Amino acid sequence: MKIDGVAYRSVWVDRADGWAVHIIDQTKLPWALDILRLTDVAQAAHAIRAMQARGAPLIGALAAYGMCLALRRDASTEAMERGAALLAGTRPTAVNLRWALERMLTRLRNTRPDERVAAAYAEAAAIAEEDVARNEAIGRHGLPLIEAAATRKAGGRVNVLTHCNAGWLATVDWGTALAPIYTAHNAGLDLHVWVDETRPRNQGAALTAWELGKHGVPHTVVADNAGGHLMQHGEVDLAIVGADRVTRAGDVANKIGTYLKALAALDNGVPFWAAVPSSTIDWTLSDGLAEIPIEERSGAEVTDVTGRMADGRIATVRVAPLDSPAANPAFDVTPARLVTGLITERGRCDASVAGLRGLFPEHR
Numbered sequence: 001m002k003i004d005g006v007a008y009r010s011v012w013v014d015r016a017d018g019w020a021v022h023i024i025d026q027t028k029l030p031w032a033l034d035i036l037r038l039t040d041v042a043q044a045a046h047a048i049r050a051m052q053a054r055g056a057p058l059i060g061a062l063a064a065y066g067m068c069l070a071l072r073r074d075a076s077t078e079a080m081e082r083g084a085a086l087l088a089g090t091r092p093t094a095v096n097l098r099w100a101l102e103r104m105l106t107r108l109r110n111t112r113p114d115e116r117v118a119a120a121y122a123e124a125a126a127i128a129e130e131d132v133a134r135n136e137a138i139g140r141h142g143l144p145l146i147e148a149a150a151t152r153k154a155g156g157r158v159n160v161l162t163h164c165n166a167g168w169l170a171t172v173d174w175g176t177a178l179a180p181i182y183t184a185h186n187a188g189l190d191l192h193v194w195v196d197e198t199r200p201r202n203q204g205a206a207l208t209a210w211e212l213g214k215h216g217v218p219h220t221v222v223a224d225n226a227g228g229h230l231m232q233h234g235e236v237d238l239a240i241v242g243a244d245r246v247t248r249a250g251d252v253a254n255k256i257g258t259y260l261k262a263l264a265a266l267d268n269g270v271p272f273w274a275a276v277p278s279s280t281i282d283w284t285l286s287d288g289l290a291e292i293p294i295e296e297r298s299g300a301e302v303t304d305v306t307g308r309m310a311d312g313r314i315a316t317v318r319v320a321p322l323d324s325p326a327a328n329p330a331f332d333v334t335p336a337r338l339v340t341g342l343i344t345e346r347g348r349c350d351a352s353v354a355g356l357r358g359l360f361p362e363h364r
């Protein structure tokens with residue numbers, strides 16, 4: 001997608017040297033567009049752990065490039081397995097990380113060490129390109145939902161609510177939840193997005209609002225707690241969220257607070273859709289609540305808030321009493337029964353074993 005008219009992706013290989021990996025430092029947005037140049041696997045692992053690059057599909061793609069950087073230094077089998085283990089330990093919830101690393105290792109374990117670097121870059125590039133294609137397809141399959149809402153409103157403005165950032169910054173390009181929104185906007189539909197701020201790290205206020213604004217999509221940032229009220233008053237036509245891991249039964253793990261939005265949506269008859277590329281489906285799990293690991297992050301993300309002061313300086317301030325401890329579960333699981341359906345690259349389906357099997361019969 002574009003930033004001030006210039007096309008960007010969230011991760012790319014240096015065009016001049018052909019090997020260093022670039023990302024946008026998402027911890028600096030929306031205040032600064034800082035591009036980081038990563039040259040070894042430790043830097044790639046740090047970028048994922050520190051959330052300089054975040055969002056399930058992007059984590060997977062960057063981990064794949066992290067393997068390339070590891071192999072450039074040392075293409076031995078031991079170094080390859082060490083690099084994969086380092087990257088795998090960075091964040092626990094998004095299954096795209098494991099998916100991408102398993103795919104890289106399957107390719108590389110069967111490749112001679114002297115051919116591994118070239119093979120790794122080719123495989124990582126394929127993972128990145130496929131991500132873009134999947135998300136673009138999610139946009140196409142999600143578009144009819146927004147068109148149907150527009151028809152119900154006789155052409156009136158469609159209001160879509162989203163949580164966290166599942167836009168192009170969270171993927172290689174397009175985004176998942178935002179792909180149908182960009183597709184509809186590009187097609188000329190009149191739509192507006194309610195952007196949940198997404199405490200504690202404010203991915204909605206900082207990232208979703210920024211990328212929607214850069215693309216010219218009308219939007220409004222709301223406090224996380226506002227969604228239920230907006231739904232009660234008919235201000236939300238549909239909700240679309242992303243996912244970090246979806247079980248084969250359709251349970252959806254996504255940023256903390258997603259579950260509460262799904263509950264409010266059910267109570268108010270608002271369709272609640274999850275946009276899910278197949279790289280986010282964990283076919284080994286069936287009970288999301290019991291089986292999906294939930295990342296527990298630092299309590300400082302809850303007690304402190306970072307923002308831009310009037311004089312332009314970036315500052316972090318404490319909003320909780322100095323001696324109050326804080327808990328910070330970073331994701332929650334929305335049971336499939338609360339999800340209207342899934343939007344995948346192969347089409348839409350029920351959030352259920354049968355629904356997913358219908359679209360992905362190879363996982364029967």
Ligand code: MRU
Nearest residue numbers: 054055056166170176242243255
């Ligand atoms: O902690 P984050 O910012 O990595 O969490 C991101 C989300 O929860 C997204 O909604 C999810 O990864 C889908 S991204 C297309």
